[in-house]
Amino acid sequence: MDKELIVALDEGTSNVKAVAIDAQGRVVAQASKALSLATPQPGWVEQDGNALLAGSFDVLRQVINEVGQERVAALAISNQRETAIGWARESGRPLSPALTWQCSRSAPFCEQLRRDRQDEIIRSTTGLPVAPLFSASKMRWLLDNTPQGHERAARGEICLGTIDAWLLWHLSGGEQFRCDYSNAARTQLLNLHTLEWDENMLALYGIPRVALPEICPSAWRFGVTKGVEGIADGIPVLAMIGDSHAALYGHGLGRAGGIKATYGTGSSVMAPLPAPDTRITRLATTVAWHDGTRAVYGLEGNIPHTGDGLAWMLQATGISTLNEIQRVALLQSLPDSIPSTDGVYFVPALTGSGAPWWDDKARGTLCGLSRGSGPAHLVRAALEAIAYQIADVIEAMKQHPDFHLNTLMVDGGPTRNHWLMQFQADLLGCPVARSTTAELSALGAGLLARKVFSGLDDDALLPLLPEHELWQPDMARHAQLQDSYRGWCEAVARAHWKKSH
Numbered sequence: 001m002d003k004e005l006i007v008a009l010d011e012g013t014s015n016v017k018a019v020a021i022d023a024q025g026r027v028v029a030q031a032s033k034a035l036s037l038a039t040p041q042p043g044w045v046e047q048d049g050n051a052l053l054a055g056s057f058d059v060l061r062q063v064i065n066e067v068g069q070e071r072v073a074a075l076a077i078s079n080q081r082e083t084a085i086g087w088a089r090e091s092g093r094p095l096s097p098a099l100t101w102q103c104s105r106s107a108p109f110c111e112q113l114r115r116d117r118q119d120e121i122i123r124s125t126t127g128l129p130v131a132p133l134f135s136a137s138k139m140r141w142l143l144d145n146t147p148q149g150h151e152r153a154a155r156g157e158i159c160l161g162t163i164d165a166w167l168l169w170h171l172s173g174g175e176q177f178r179c180d181y182s183n184a185a186r187t188q189l190l191n192l193h194t195l196e197w198d199e200n201m202l203a204l205y206g207i208p209r210v211a212l213p214e215i216c217p218s219a220w221r222f223g224v225t226k227g228v229e230g231i232a233d234g235i236p237v238l239a240m241i242g243d244s245h246a247a248l249y250g251h252g253l254g255r256a257g258g259i260k261a262t263y264g265t266g267s268s269v270m271a272p273l274p275a276p277d278t279r280i281t282r283l284a285t286t287v288a289w290h291d292g293t294r295a296v297y298g299l300e301g302n303i304p305h306t307g308d309g310l311a312w313m314l315q316a317t318g319i320s321t322l323n324e325i326q327r328v329a330l331l332q333s334l335p336d337s338i339p340s341t342d343g344v345y346f347v348p349a350l351t352g353s354g355a356p357w358w359d360d361k362a363r364g365t366l367c368g369l370s371r372g373s374g375p376a377h378l379v380r381a382a383l384e385a386i387a388y389q390i391a392d393v394i395e396a397m398k399q400h401p402d403f404h405l406n407t408l409m410v411d412g413g414p415t416r417n418h419w420l421m422q423f424q425a426d427l428l429g430c431p432v433a434r435s436t437t438a439e440l441s442a443l444g445a446g447l448l449a450r451k452v453f454s455g456l457d458d459d460a461l462l463p464l465l466p467e468h469e470l471w472q473p474d475m476a477r478h479a480q481l482q483d484s485y486r487g488w489c490e491a492v493a494r495a496h497w498k499k500s501h
Helices: 051-068 109-117 117-125 133-143 149-154 161-173 199-205 243-252 307-317 324-332 375-396 418-428 440-454 458-465 475-495
Strands: 007-011 016-020 029-033 072-079 084-088 160-161 178-180 214-216 217-222 236-244 258-263 267-273 284-290 295-303 345-347 363-368 407-411 432-435 469-470
Touching: 007 051, 007 161, 007 178, 007 243, 007 375, 007 440, 016 109, 016 295, 016 345, 016 440, 029 051, 029 217, 029 375, 051 072, 051 407, 072 161, 072 243, 072 440, 084 133, 084 161, 109 133, 109 267, 109 324, 117 418, 117 475, 133 149, 133 199, 149 160, 149 324, 160 161, 161 178, 161 217, 161 236, 178 217, 236 440, 243 258, 243 284, 243 295, 243 407, 243 440, 258 375, 267 284, 295 375, 307 375, 324 375, 324 418, 345 375, 363 475, 407 418, 418 469, 418 475, 440 458, 469 475
Parallel strands: 007 072, 072 236, 178 214, 258 407, 407 432
Antiparallel strands: 007 016, 016 029, 084 160, 217 236, 258 267, 267 295, 284 295, 345 363, 432 469
């Protein structure tokens, strides 16, 4: 049988999955595995790099064995972004756990950059605001906290990378040290205008260029598999891309007017742009992807705690102890059992806030409680917080002269909640279109790999896109919810009170 399948790996924060995608864009096999996070100190969030590899290779093996190695044409990778890891070039062993995108241990260094008034040059060069979310300050922390870290990195003994580079290094038996433009754009070290590592940013963060990977288009021949137990040598890796960018590609290939929101542990709201424009200071401008011919840019708001905030609330209310069927049923029924939260708001700034506020010192806030507040009010407040945070980012996006919102295209685990989808549509006053596939990031990466493998253009890929389910807004309720949204904004101000104290 001809090689026809693309096996796409989606390495996320809370789980890793692999899917096999046929030439019609259908998922024909899949496997997933849960991943764990560690929080050794307040604000510190990390993962075992070897566990990320083991989980990734495990699900790849499962899918490849199910469909047959002889049918696999290529691999594709989508990955959690901003997470940084360092490893010894000679052995491939990690220097420490990976510092995840949620980790705020580099906040003091970021605060020093602001005091030194470096934020404007950083934003205009990289498109990103100063925040511990991005990889560069994490890489700086890794070198600061590794014996002779800076000296070893300057000698080329240490590799620093995002998770795509870490996976590729080990998939290729240590022969390829590469990342793609979308992941490079999240480090705060890429010059958004030249699409090269920026010498001023490298100097500012103290990162030697020799410690960083080669940057390649997202659709590219990155290397071939070598020496991975249970996976045949010689399978090409033809795409690597950040998971949020992959989801935007999988939704609609980046066509104008289609704004994407990925709901997961955190959330990303992204609008495609034809050119870099860093004037919207409260949002990030980034490379959405590079298809080998041209770069597509994106205007993005990153939110650290959406699904994660809901998970915290389920733990606090004891609902997390129920089995999955019971939890899902309660998340559908509880918010509908009351007409409103009665003024209860939950702002899940559990390690600070992201877009559009970028306040490392913000902390989670639960306000408006009364004696009559119960689990239904709390759970509904946590679900509403997801929709409100998405709306905050879209409000900031409206400042861009080219921005227009036809439909909010959504994906990710929390989108399975029908109540949340209708609330989001009513709050925004626009249709919400949920992808019918839960593997959208993997599919987006797989489509980019198919583009390389089969030499297809975007028009030829359009028939392979998954369908969407639509929620239409109730415009009368949209008008009513504006008062609730103003109450949310007041609650957000309370979460950020330390900024003025």
